[in-house]
Amino acid sequence: MSDLEERARELDAADQLAAVRGDFVLDDLDHAVYLDGNSLGALPVNVPGAVEDVVRRQWGELRIRSWSESGWWTAPERIGDVIAPLVGAAAGQIVVGDSTSVNVFKALVGAVRLAGGPASGRDEILVDASTFPTDGYIAGSAARMTGCTVRAVAPDEVPDALGPRTAAVLLNHVDYRSGRLHDLPGLTAAIRAAGAVSVWDLCHSAGALPVGLDAHGVDLAVGCTYKFLNGGPGSPAYLYVAERHQAAFDSPLPGWNSHAEPFGMRSAYEAADGAVRGRVGTPDILSMLALEAALKVWSRPDVSVDAVRAKSLALTDFFVECVTAYVPEGRVEVVTPAAHGERGSQVALRCADAGEVMERLIAAGVVGDFRAPDVLRFGFTPLYLGFADVERAARVLARELG
Numbered sequence: 333m334s335d336l337e338e339r340a341r342e343l344d345a346a347d348q349l350a351a352v353r354g355d356f357v358l359d360d361l362d363h364a365v366y367l368d369g370n371s372l373g374a375l376p377v378n379v380p381g382a383v384e385d386v387v388r389r390q391w392g393e394l395r396i397r398s399w400s401e402s403g404w405w406t407a408p409e410r411i412g413d414v415i416a417p418l419v420g421a422a423a424g425q426i427v428v429g430d431s432t433s434v435n436v437f438k439a440l441v442g443a444v445r446l447a448g449g450p451a452s453g454r455d456e457i458l459v460d461a462s463t464f465p466t467d468g469y470i471a472g473s474a475a476r477m478t479g480c481t482v483r484a485v486a487p488d489e490v491p492d493a494l495g496p497r498t499a500a501v502l503l504n505h506v507d508y509r510s511g512r513l514h515d516l517p518g519l520t521a522a523i524r525a526a527g528a529v530s531v532w533d534l535c536h537s538a539g540a541l542p543v544g545l546d547a548h549g550v551d552l553a554v555g556c557t558y559k560f561l562n563g564g565p566g567s568p569a570y571l572y573v574a575e576r577h578q579a580a581f582d583s584p585l586p587g588w589n590s591h592a593e594p595f596g597m598r599s600a601y602e603a604a605d606g607a608v609r610g611r612v613g614t615p616d617i618l619s620m621l622a623l624e625a626a627l628k629v630w631s632r633p634d635v636s637v638d639a640v641r642a643k644s645l646a647l648t649d650f651f652v653e654c655v656t657a658y659v660p661e662g663r664v665e666v667v668t669p670a671a672h673g674e675r676g677s678q679v680a681l682r683c684a685d686a687g688e689v690m691e692r693l694i695a696a697g698v699v700g701d702f703r704a705p706d707v708l709r710f711g712f713t714p715l716y717l718g719f720a721d722v723e724r725a726a727r728v729l730a731r732e733l734g
């Protein structure tokens with residue numbers, strides 16, 4: 333056994349989260365390593381039974397009574413309150429529903445309206461220049477609708493780009509391609525000082541590292557639940573509206589579920605108080621309740637965001653160490669920052685033939701993903717990955733890189 337294999341054994345033996353792996357369905361095969369939990373989290377073992385109950389009993393037997401008796405109607409805010417502590421938010425500020433893309437739209441138009449918009453001289457939206465594409469596309473439309481213009485800015489340069497014309501700033505907490513973690517506390521403070529409204533996209537941070545929405549004074553945030561929160565394919569996203577903004581939050585999609593009295597069926601719209609104001613239409617109950625079951629893992633006494641973060645940094649450090657040891661120098665470039673304060677829960681490696689390399693890796697059982705044009709992306713979900721997995725993945729990678 334090599335030194336690194338030996339180290340992996342020791343690290344696994346000392347891992348406080350090692351037992352949590354049993355809560356997930358993974359391959360039994362020794363050679364398989366799933367490093368794509370930042371695209372689609374693995375299936376928690378309790379989810380199939382929970383979904384079976386929702387379908388057979390709640391829908392099949394109780395039918396319409398389930399809207400009240402099974403808690404369907406209040407699921408968006410109830411599950412929002414389960415996500416809240418994972419992102420550092422007090423209860424009552426998060427509502428679950430719709431896709432991240434739709435929530436980016438609600439949040440960004442809402443942010444421009446909160447800031448006063450063009451009528452008050454704030455007619456510019458700043459968007460993370462390296463953003464996940466959907467955020468940028470939606471920002472373009474939100475800008476046209478609100479009479480604003482969009483400017484793409486590297487997150488580091490946001491403080492210099494802010495000014496009296498800035499209405500809202502849309503940033504990704506962790507860059508989906510490079511795995512870089514941006515300075516949420518510092519950037520949020522700078523945005524607030526400029527009188528603008530911050531919108532953070534937490535897709536690649538929620539469930540992987542502490543976010544501290546309340547502590548850092550974030551205004552609005554969105555995120556998905558099928559990556560590090562393991563909610564399942566297409567599980568609904570969420571919207572955070574800080575309590576201090578809720579009364580003034582003016583959703584661009586004021587569906588009947590956000591009405592103060594939804595069953596009053598009134599022709600005049602009157603927004604509900606609180607997080608419910610972020611709802612739109614009838615919630616997607618099947619995937620929402622699958623998500624609720626998936627989130628149960630976070631109530632285990634041995635699971636906490638801090639423990640997950642500590643292990644995530646140890647896993648990614650160890651992966652880079654193994655890659656450096658096994659892969660000939662110069663064959664790949666580590667794109668993800670080495671500094672812990674600047675790293676999410678993934679490692680991105682650049683090489684010209686990344687697309688073909690990833691195909692070979694997947695065929696060999698090591699599943700990561702390829703991000704055009706030249707990035708090999710590996711996501712590390714501390715709830716179900718161990719150090720031996722990481723060492724093996726690096727070894728197979730070195731072999732496939734040839």
Ligand SMILES: *Cc1c(COP(=O)(O)O)cnc(C)c1O
Pocket residue numbers: 431432433434463464466467504508533535536556569
């Ligand atoms: C994954 C991801 C999305 C996905 O948006 P959907 O509407 O769920 O398809 C959006 N933004 C970021 C930053 C992401 O990483």
